[in-house]
Amino acid sequence: MAPASGSGRPPGRRGGARRPGSLAGRRRRPAPAGAPRHRPTHTHRGGGPGRRGLRGRGARRHDPHRGVRVRPARRAGFPAARCRAALLVAGALLAGAGGSLRAAPFAYHTYDSMVVQLAQLESDHPELVEVFTAQDAYTLPPDLDGGVELEHWIVRITNEALGFAKPEVLLVGTQHGDEIVSLEVLLALADLLTDSHGTHPWLTELVDRREIFLVPMANPWGHRHGVRSSPGAEPGTEDMNRDHPYDRCSGGFCSDTDTLSTVGAQAIHELARRHLFRVMLDYHGGVELILHTWGSPLHSGNSTSPDDTALDALGQRMRTYGGPYNGFLPVGTANQLLGPAYGPLDDSAYATTWDAANADPSYPTEGWRSLAYTIEISDDKTPPASTLGGDADLLTPGGLEDGYVPKHVRTALAGIDIAEPYLVWSNRGAIPSIVAAETVIPVEWQVRGCFDVDETRVRWGSDPDPLNVFENETPTQSQTGGEPCFEPPTSFSDAVTFDEPGIYWLTPTARVDQALLAQGNPNPNVAPQSFVVRSRTETGLLFSESVDASEVNTITGQLDWGAEPLRIEVVFAGGFLFGDGFESGGTSAWSLTAP
Numbered sequence: 001m002a003p004a005s006g007s008g009r010p011p012g013r014r015g016g017a018r019r020p021g022s023l024a025g026r027r028r029r030p031a032p033a034g035a036p037r038h039r040p041t042h043t044h045r046g047g048g049p050g051r052r053g054l055r056g057r058g059a060r061r062h063d064p065h066r067g068v069r070v071r072p073a074r075r076a077g078f079p080a081a082r083c084r085a086a087l088l089v090a091g092a093l094l095a096g097a098g099g100s101l102r103a104a105p106f107a108y109h110t111y112d113s114m115v116v117q118l119a120q121l122e123s124d125h126p127e128l129v130e131v132f133t134a135q136d137a138y139t140l141p142p143d144l145d146g147g148v149e150l151e152h153w154i155v156r157i158t159n160e161a162l163g164f165a166k167p168e169v170l171l172v173g174t175q176h177g178d179e180i181v182s183l184e185v186l187l188a189l190a191d192l193l194t195d196s197h198g199t200h201p202w203l204t205e206l207v208d209r210r211e212i213f214l215v216p217m218a219n220p221w222g223h224r225h226g227v228r229s230s231p232g233a234e235p236g237t238e239d240m241n242r243d244h245p246y247d248r249c250s251g252g253f254c255s256d257t258d259t260l261s262t263v264g265a266q267a268i269h270e271l272a273r274r275h276l277f278r279v280m281l282d283y284h285g286g287v288e289l290i291l292h293t294w295g296s297p298l299h300s301g302n303s304t305s306p307d308d309t310a311l312d313a314l315g316q317r318m319r320t321y322g323g324p325y326n327g328f329l330p331v332g333t334a335n336q337l338l339g340p341a342y343g344p345l346d347d348s349a350y351a352t353t354w355d356a357a358n359a360d361p362s363y364p365t366e367g368w369r370s371l372a373y374t375i376e377i378s379d380d381k382t383p384p385a386s387t388l389g390g391d392a393d394l395l396t397p398g399g400l401e402d403g404y405v406p407k408h409v410r411t412a413l414a415g416i417d418i419a420e421p422y423l424v425w426s427n428r429g430a431i432p433s434i435v436a437a438e439t440v441i442p443v444e445w446q447v448r449g450c451f452d453v454d455e456t457r458v459r460w461g462s463d464p465d466p467l468n469v470f471e472n473e474t475p476t477q478s479q480t481g482g483e484p485c486f487e488p489p490t491s492f493s494d495a496v497t498f499d500e501p502g503i504y505w506l507t508p509t510a511r512v513d514q515a516l517l518a519q520g521n522p523n524p525n526v527a528p529q530s531f532v533v534r535s536r537t538e539t540g541l542l543f544s545e546s547v548d549a550s551e552v553n554t555i556t557g558q559l560d561w562g563a564e565p566l567r568i569e570v571v572f573a574g575g576f577l578f579g580d581g582f583e584s585g586g587t588s589a590w591s592l593t594a595p
């Protein structure tokens with residue numbers, strides 16, 4: 001077969017000039033992007049080691065919740081009895097609310113109204129949503145509040161018809177029970193993702209290509225009482241964001257609490273054991289910051305983690321896409337902007353798996369190599385409802401009805417998007433499936449889930465896997481800096497022609513983000529460890545976990561990424577075809593006829 005060729009059409013991408021916030025600019029910047037605009041009105045993380053009492057590892061309290069918590073090979077599901085009961089309640093509320101559970105502007109939920117809304121979410125979108133509790137899935141006890149049992153609810157959002165071998169992300173709200181605005185962000189996010197599936201192209205891609213786990217109310221007891229703490233051995237005695245199995249002791253000091261002494265932290269741990277979360281966003285309130293690792297005393301001397309380049313890049317993107325409501329958010333390490341804490345979820349989610357020497361060996365997991373953030377939403381932990389915003393224009397920074405909830409729906413979307421690179425055709429509908437030889441076919445595509453497009457082009461050949469087996473490709477284009485992958489992404493374009501009849505497969509391909517390997521002075525001095533960086537800079541099977549035999553998760557690295565290949569049949573240019581030609585814009589009238 002004679003080779004076809006690219007047309008040599010010049011790249012159609014928009015300008016490649018760097019603007020502030022580009023990856024290169026970020027790499028040059030030695031210090032975090034800014035300092036807090038407001039001092040915390042509340043000591044969120046508490047002081048450093050000097051303020052902690054000496055408490056050795058031998059001082060464990062008895063924990064009746066310890067023991068066998070795993071129910072093997074059980075796939076979590078919404079319990080049928082509870083589901084029916086919740087839906088009955090939901091139906092009653094719907095009838096009284098004129099058919100809408102939530103009308104803009106956003107308003108606060110209670111534990112009970114959250115449970116009703118989650119049941120409604122699953123009922124409305126059974127093909128996208130699964131709602132379950134850590135109590136049912138992992139055999140954990142409920143938190144008790146008088147005679148009331150409070151459970152830890154988990155929501156999984158993904159297009160289930162496309163399977164479950166997808167990049168996983170975790171978003172957590174309300175570890176601190178009085179920081180209630182975080183719950184509203186995650187409920188609004190769940191509504192947006194499910195309501196937009198099938199209508200909004202980008203949000204549809206996210207639901208199709210990701211498994212998105214939400215723990216919207218990680219501390220239901222604290223939320224119910226409007227307090228920071230969780231029940232441990234006694235009600236309200238534990239801070240669950242000091243309860244995760246990383247940096248429990250360092251520098252001669254130890255955490256005030258025993259590891260995983262709260263059911264809420266156990267629930268997150270059991271979830272993390274069963275998944276490989278690429279990104280973990282933990283939403284709080286009390287100050288307005290985007291914080292990333294390191295945030296524990298172990299690394300307070302040098303808070304630059306091995307993945308600092310990626311962590312800062314995503315932090316800057318969340319700052320920009322979060323937008324100007326009440327000011328753009330400063331981005332930096334938790335140690336620098338707020339202060340260190342023992343056993344915080346962010347450092348635990350980043351390092352528990354690989355920095356085993358500083359993790360609690362009683363709680364191993366393969367799942368914690370996340371790009372991990374503590375996102376502080378609002379200076380007021382319970383901001384007035386008038387500042388929550390509405391759902392009129394959730395995707396526009398500074399848009400109509402902007403507020404704390406829309407702002408952080410956007411930071412969440414940025415975190416979900418970056419989990420893995422993906423390519424989409426921009427003009428798939430305009431590319432004919434049958435075409436005459438030597439016809440010039442314009443192709444347009446986007447590269448997403450990345451920061452920089454190092455190389456991109458279209459490849460094609462007679463093999464159905466043109467990403468890896470190809471005979472031709474267009475000239476390479478690139479765009480580093482200027483956010484080519486994110487809202488709005490660059491639309492790359494080129495054109496292809498086929499000289500000879502035959503069956504061809506084509507796809508755009510890209511290599512992205514190799515600059516995330518850049519490091520300054522990391523602590524410890526090792527290469528980047530995160531799933532996000534390693535899965536786009538290395539190849540082959542990199543990670544796996546199989547806690548539940550029915551749901552094994554793996555991460556395979558790729559350097560080159562492609563879209564779903566297009567099949568094109570090329571026929572002789574003369575005498576085979578009649579009807580509207582592609583160049584005149586129509587495809588429906590193409591048909592074959594005898595010569």
Ligand SMILES: [Zn+2]
Pocket residue numbers: 044176179284285286
């Ligand atoms: Zn908090």
